[in-house]
Amino acid sequence: MKTVLVTGVSRGLGLAIARRLLADTTPYRVVGTARGYSDEYRALVEASDGRAEFIQTDLSDVGIIPDLVGDITSRHGTLWGLVNNAAIGTDGVLATMHRSDIEKVLAVNLTAPLILTKYASRGMLSAREGRIVNISSIIASTGFNGLAAYAASKAGLEGMTRSLSRELGKRDITVNCVAPGYMETEMTSGLDVHKMASIRRRATLGLAAPEDAAGAVAYLLGPEAGKITGTVVTVDGGSTA
Numbered sequence: 001m002k003t004v005l006v007t008g009v010s011r012g013l014g015l016a017i018a019r020r021l022l023a024d025t026t027p028y029r030v031v032g033t034a035r036g037y038s039d040e041y042r043a044l045v046e047a048s049d050g051r052a053e054f055i056q057t058d059l060s061d062v063g064i065i066p067d068l069v070g071d072i073t074s075r076h077g078t079l080w081g082l083v084n085n086a087a088i089g090t091d092g093v094l095a096t097m098h099r100s101d102i103e104k105v106l107a108v109n110l111t112a113p114l115i116l117t118k119y120a121s122r123g124m125l126s127a128r129e130g131r132i133v134n135i136s137s138i139i140a141s142t143g144f145n146g147l148a149a150y151a152a153s154k155a156g157l158e159g160m161t162r163s164l165s166r167e168l169g170k171r172d173i174t175v176n177c178v179a180p181g182y183m184e185t186e187m188t189s190g191l192d193v194h195k196m197a198s199i200r201r202r203a204t205l206g207l208a209a210p211e212d213a214a215g216a217v218a219y220l221l222g223p224e225a226g227k228i229t230g231t232v233v234t235v236d237g238g239s240t241a
Contacts, residue, residue, distance in 0.1 A: 001051070003029045003076040004131075005069075005120065006222065007059060007112075008086030009041050013135065016210035017083055020218045022048055028221075031072050034086070035055040057085050059112035059218035060104055069119040072232050075241065078123035081131040081221045084113035084157070087150075094148040104148045109153035114160060117175075121168060128171045131221045134161050135213075136179040154179075158232055165230030166176040176220045180213040181236025203237035 004021060008014035009032030018041065021028040030052045032041060037054050045052045056067060073079065087109045090101045117132055125128030126133055135141055139147055140154035165175040182199045200207060212234045220233065234240060 001027045001029045001081035003031060003072070003078075003081060004081035005031045005033070005072060005079055005081040005116075006085060007033050007116070007173065009054070009055075010036055010038035011040060011115060013032075013183065013210040013213055014083075014085045015040055015044070016096055016214040017085060017217050018052065019044060020211065020214040021221070022052060024222070027051075028081075029053075029076060031055065031076070033059070033068070040149070060107045062107060062112050062115050065112065065115045066119055069116065073123055078127045079120050079130065081133070082116060082120040083133045083135070083217060083221075084116060085135045086112065087135065087153075089147065089150045091146045093146060097149065101207075109150065110156045111159060117160075117164065121164075124173045125168070125171050128173075130168075130171075130173040131225075132168075132175045133171065133217050133220050134162070134175070134177045135217075136160075136161075136177040136232060138181045138234060138240050140179065140180050142240060145236075157211070162230050164221050167180040169229055172226075174225065176218070176229060177232040178213055178216045178220065179232050179234045180210075181208055181234075181239045183208055183210055183213070199239070202239045204239075204241065205237040208235050208237045 008018050009018045018030045018032050021030050033055045035058050051111050088105055090105055134157045137154045139151045140158050143151055161175050161177045216233045216235050
């Protein structure tokens with residue numbers, strides 16, 4: 001069974017990714033982390049016949065990551081996949097944002113994925129196989145008013161993806177990004193209604209659902225994507241076409 005660590009599984013895209021992997025024909029074991037154990041993910045774990053589990057984790061504290069990865073690999077062996085999905089988005093004008101908010105966005109969205117990948121990739125290098133999927137955002141390339149820190153973190157994630165695809169590719173480890181457009185999730189529910197109206201107008205196919213982006217993640221983890229690395233797969237309903 002291939003073990004995949006998915007961060008931020010409590011709701012939204014992370015929950016959709018976990019659900020999609022457990023329904024896949026490939027026998028995945030999903031180890032999900034989040035700050036809180038949601039009822040939705042709990043129900044998924046209970047129905048998984050032991051193929052899913054939950055570890056409560058706050059990735060703003062990057063010091064916990066070595067032990068987190070060590071615990072998972074000691075119980076389940078080398079990770080096949082890592083999905084760096086956990087993220088926070090703080091909407092606000094940069095000039096008036098508190099420094100602690102900026103630092104937390106960068107810690108969760110960029111530093112934590114870097115450190116998680118550092119430790120998860122060690123076993124993959126020894127096994128000479130593995131898949132890393134980073135969840136970016138179209139904001140990394142388009143920008144958006146009030147999301148400077150978030151955009152910076154996601155642009156950094158895409159740069160990390162391209163560099164690591166070269167670094168790890170010699171051992172048959174792929175590193176890719178999925179960049180969703182705005183989706184109807186809890187993260188976007190707090191955005192200004194006028195901003196969301198503008199966003200919806202740009203998506204010619206309508207806003208993508210978490211399940212659409214989860215399908216792209218499952219593809220990149222699967223056998224058909226063995227020769228795809230260093231790419232950014234955009235799932236945005238045509239917003240950036």
